Amino acid sequence: MTPDPTPEKTRPITALPDIHRLRARFVAISWRDLAVSFGPALVFSLAALWLAVWLVQPAPPNTISISAGPKGSSFHDAAEKYAQILARNGITLKVLASEGSLDNVRRLADGKQAVDLALVQSGISSELDKEGLVSLGGMFYAPISVLYRGKEMHKLSDFRKSRIAIGREGSGARVLALALLKANGIEPGGSASLIAYDGEDAAQALVDGEIDVAMLTGDSATGPTMRKLFRTPGIRLLDFAQADAYTRRFLYLQKLVLPTGVFDLGKNLPAHPIRLISPTVELVARDTLHPALSDLLIEAAREVHGKAGLMQNAGQFPSATAHEFPLSDDATRYYASGKGFLYRHLPFWLASLLDRALVVLVPIIVILIPAFRLVPSLYSWRVKSRIYRWYGALIEIERVALVNPTDEEKTELGARLDQIEEAVNRMKMPLAYADQFYVLREHIVFVRRRLTGS
Structure with missing residues (x-):
């Protein structure tokens, strides 16, 4: 058979859709909408981070200084023990010798002085x-301690015509x-001679008979000096018969009692209980002291002063007692609940680092969680709003x-509808x-x- 010479009919070719244009219309995610949705949450979070960093305490300093008392005094000895304990935690405490409590307060109050702490005897800074x-x-x-020569006395007023060593300038x-002395009618320029001797000088002058009375306390007497005077024949320690009255008149004073034989049981020194009056020594700081150091210092003081002694019971010190200076917020918190969880279970440096990190992270997390939960809803609203806005025109x-x-x-309406359709078709x-x-x-x-009626 002869093949049909008629060519096969050509099939009409249907135009394929522009796949690239179609792909361009649809995207996996709208980065612009995501940026608009995510942006406010990000800005808010960064602002919260900046605020937290601005408010958070800096790391505690590695070196601080304390103004104590004269070398060898109970103040200076206590400060040296604090320094040894703080050194275990990598903190250097510089112990500065001073003239005493008055000098310590002046140093601490002077912002130009490189002093962070001071041991201060209560009752000495009312005018500072x-x-x-x-x-x-x-x-x-x-x-x-009022030590004197002569017959037994029980009141300060008995020394109205005596030569009295009252301590050097700057001492508590x-x-x-x-x-x-003023409360007993004895003042400078009166019948008594008030001499600026203290410590070893006052003790030696009393032994040599140059003075009749030596008034010594923590920042003006060393242990060896006091033991020397207690054992010197002819020198007595005043038994304050009016001790209770002093504690009522001077609220910063406490009544203490030395038991019989407490100095020397063999020689029975003293031979009878002796009533004394005493101020409390406080550890005073600038209100800028780092909270972590506050806890560390009170812990050191507990180790140094927490044991029983001649004048105190075990666990009596340190205490939340404050007289002329308000108790700091950090100290109040410590005495109420002790050290924080981190400081109880971790080394000081690590606890300090985590403590500051938590102060920054916790507020941020609290803000970020709800903020970022809103992002998907905001993103969806942004995308749908581009669709919904054309329905008003339709x-x-x-x-x-x-x-x-x-x-x-x-x-005219058909032209507007064409514009809407063209805009919608361009929409990503x-x-x-x-x-x-x-x-x-x-x-x-x-x-x-509906418009054309078809």
Whole structure:
């Protein structure tokens, strides 16, 4: 058979859709909408981070200084023990010798002085500037010891015509001695001679007979000096018969009792109980002291002063006792609940680091969780709003189409509908919202049919 010479009919070729243009219309995610949704939460979080960093305490310093008393005094000895304990935690405590409590307060109140702490005898700073100074609590007693020659006495007023060593300028012993003597009618320029001897000088002058009375206390007497005087024949320690009255008149004083034989059981020294009066020595700091160091210092003081002694019971010191200086907030918290969890279970340096990190992280986490939970909802609202905004225009066109518009109005509405369709077709849409995009396009067709009546 001869093949049919007629060529096979050519099939019409249907134009394929522009796949690239279609792909460009849909995206996996709308980065612009995501940025707009995520941006406020990010800015808010950064602001919270900046605020937390600004408010958080810096790391505690590795070196601090304390103004103590004269070398060899109970003040200076206590400060040296604090330094040894703080060194275990990597903190260097510089112990500065001073003239005594008065000098210590002046140093601490002077912002130009490189002093962070001071041991201060209560009752000596009523006329000094105490602004910005706080107490970490009472550390120990510093009883005033009135040693004298002659017949047995029981009142300070018995020394109205005596030569009395009241301590050097700058010492707490001098301030306290002047206050107590004044209450007994003894003042500078009167019948008594008030001499600026203290410590070893006062003790030697009393032994040599150059003075009749020596008034010594914690920051003006060393242990060896006091033991020397107690054992010197002819020298007596005043038994304050009016001790209770002093504690009522001077609220910073406490009544103490030395038991019989407490100094020497063999020689029975003293031979009878002796009543004493004593101020409390406080550890005073600037109110800028780091909270972690506050806890560490009170812990050191507990180790040094917490044992039983001649004048105190076990666990009596340190205490939340404060007289002329307000107890710091950190000390108040410590005495109420002790050290924080981290400081109880971790080394000091690590606890300090974690403590500061938590102060920054916890507020941020609290803010970030709700902030970022809102991001998906905000993102969805942003995407859908681009779709929903065209429905207002469609409803307006449809309402006009329902009231029998003129041919001219139909032409105008058709042009507006073309513009809407063109704008919608140019719109980029995340794939997750493709269904709503196509529903919008169907509604455009629906309105067009209502307009043309087809």
